[in-house]
Amino acid sequence: MLTKKPLIVLSSYIILSASLFLGGAYLYEDIIRNSLTQSMANTYLKTLSQLQSYYAKEIVPRAVNVGIELTADPAAEPSKIPFPATFTNKFGNHLKKSDLQLNVKLYSNYPFKNQQDRVLDNFSLEAIAFLQQKKGSSYSTKQDIDGGEVMRVATPVYMGESCVNCHNQKQYSFDQVWKVGDFRGVREVTIPVPKHSLNSKIYALGGLFALGSILCGFLIVWPVVAKLNRTLKALKVTSAALMHSNNHDPLTGLPIVKLCRANLHQEIQRCREEDSQCALMFIDLDGFKQVNDTFGHDVGDKVLKMAADRIKGQMRDIDTPARVGGDEFAVLLSDITAKDTMEIASKLNTALASGYDIQSDKIDTLSASIGIAMYPTHGSTPDTLFKQADTAMYEIKNCGKNNFALYDKES
Numbered sequence: 001m002l003t004k005k006p007l008i009v010l011s012s013y014i015i016l017s018a019s020l021f022l023g024g025a026y027l028y029e030d031i032i033r034n035s036l037t038q039s040m041a042n043t044y045l046k047t048l049s050q051l052q053s054y055y056a057k058e059i060v061p062r063a064v065n066v067g068i069e070l071t072a073d074p075a076a077e078p079s080k081i082p083f084p085a086t087f088t089n090k091f092g093n094h095l096k097k098s099d100l101q102l103n104v105k106l107y108s109n110y111p112f113k114n115q116q117d118r119v120l121d122n123f124s125l126e127a128i129a130f131l132q133q134k135k136g137s138s139y140s141t142k143q144d145i146d147g148g149e150v151m152r153v154a155t156p157v158y159m160g161e162s163c164v165n166c167h168n169q170k171q172y173s174f175d176q177v178w179k180v181g182d183f184r185g186v187r188e189v190t191i192p193v194p195k196h197s198l199n200s201k202i203y204a205l206g207g208l209f210a211l212g213s214i215l216c217g218f219l220i221v222w223p224v225v226a227k228l229n230r231t232l233k234a235l236k237v238t239s240a241a242l243m244h245s246n247n248h249d250p251l252t253g254l255p256i257v258k259l260c261r262a263n264l265h266q267e268i269q270r271c272r273e274e275d276s277q278c279a280l281m282f283i284d285l286d287g288f289k290q291v292n293d294t295f296g297h298d299v300g301d302k303v304l305k306m307a308a309d310r311i312k313g314q315m316r317d318i319d320t321p322a323r324v325g326g327d328e329f330a331v332l333l334s335d336i337t338a339k340d341t342m343e344i345a346s347k348l349n350t351a352l353a354s355g356y357d358i359q360s361d362k363i364d365t366l367s368a369s370i371g372i373a374m375y376p377t378h379g380s381t382p383d384t385l386f387k388q389a390d391t392a393m394y395e396i397k398n399c400g401k402n403n404f405a406l407y408d409k410e411s
Helices: 008-067 084-097 122-133 163-166 199-213 216-247 255-273 290-296 296-315 338-353 382-398
Strands: 103-107 141-145 150-160 183-192 280-284 320-325 328-333 356-358 361-363 367-375 403-406
Touching: 008 141, 008 183, 084 103, 084 183, 103 216, 122 141, 122 150, 141 320, 150 280, 150 320, 216 356, 216 382, 255 280, 255 320, 255 328, 255 382, 280 338, 280 356, 290 361, 296 328, 296 338, 296 356, 296 382, 320 338, 328 338, 338 367, 338 403, 367 382, 382 403
Parallel strands: 367 403
Antiparallel strands: 103 183, 141 150, 150 183, 280 328, 280 367, 320 328, 356 361
C-alpha cells in the first residue's frame, strides 16, 4: 500500500493528524473556557456573599439603632433601607447593567410580597430543590441565551443571626420559626462564556496545514492556549488580590482583627497539642487623639502607618500583627514564653514612644500602653485572651500610660 500510493497515504496521515490536533485544541479550549467562567462565577458569588454579610453585620445594626427601618421594597418605601438580601440583589442588577454583563439574582420558595409574581424557570426550581438537600454545594449548567453561551451557577444562602432576628418578625416570617443555618434561598450568577477563538480563518489555515506540515498546527493553536493561560493567571492574581483586601487593613496593610482571631484559634490548638504557650498583646497609642486634633487626619494616618511599620519591625515571621481599629493594634506571638513576650513588649514600647517626623512636623508626644495575655495562663479561648489583654491595657492607661504589663486578675 505504501509503495503503490505513498502520496495518498501521506496526505491522509497529514489530514488525519491535523484534524485530530485541531479537534483536540478546540476541546482543550472548551475546557479552559468553562474552567475560567466557573472560577469567575465563584469569585463573584463569594464577593457578593461577603458584601451581604458585611452589610448585615455592620450597616443594618447602625441603621436600626438610629431608628431607620428595613424594607424589601426600597423603591416603594424610600425612607427605609433595604434588607441585606434586597441590597445584594440591587447590586446584582447594577452588575448586569455594567460592562461585566453579569446577571445576579436571589430567589427562594419564600418570596417577599413584592416578588410573589416572579416566575422561576426550570433551572431555578432545580437549583432550589438540589441545594436544599446538598448543604454547601453549588449547582451549575451551560445554556444558549440570545445566541450566546452563558454559564449559570447557583449557591445556597443560609440564615445568619441578623437574618433570623429580622425574619422572625411576623410580616417576614412566612409562618415559620427561622433558625441560624436554615436554608433561605439561592444566589445565582449568569456569566457569559468567552467565545471560541478558533474561527473560519483558522480552519482555512488548518486546510493548508493538512497539505503542508503538521507543525503549522502549533503556530495556530499555541497563541490561543497561551492567551487562555495568561487569562487564567490574571484571574488567579485578581482573586488573590481580592482575598488580600478582604483580610487586610487598607491604611496600614496589617491583617484585620478577624484574621488575627483566626490565627489565634489555630495557635491555641497547636499549643494545646504541643503543650506550649502563646501570647496576645493589645496596644493603644497614647495621645493619638491630640495628634489628630492638632495636625489633622492626614498626619494622623501617616503616624498610624509609621506605628504599624514599627510594630512589624519587632515581629518574627511566625507572629501576626493586626489593626483592631482607630489607634488600637493587636499582636499574636506564637510559641513564646512570658519572659520573651515581656522583652518584645519592652522593645515595642520604646519603638512606639520614639518621635514621629512627618514632613515638617515633629511629633514626640506619643507613647503606647500594652496589655498582655498568655495562653494558657490567662485563658484558653480567643475571646477570653482578647478580653484579658484589653483589660491589662486599660490598667496601664489608668496607671499613667506608656508602659506594658501582663494581665493580673487581682488588679
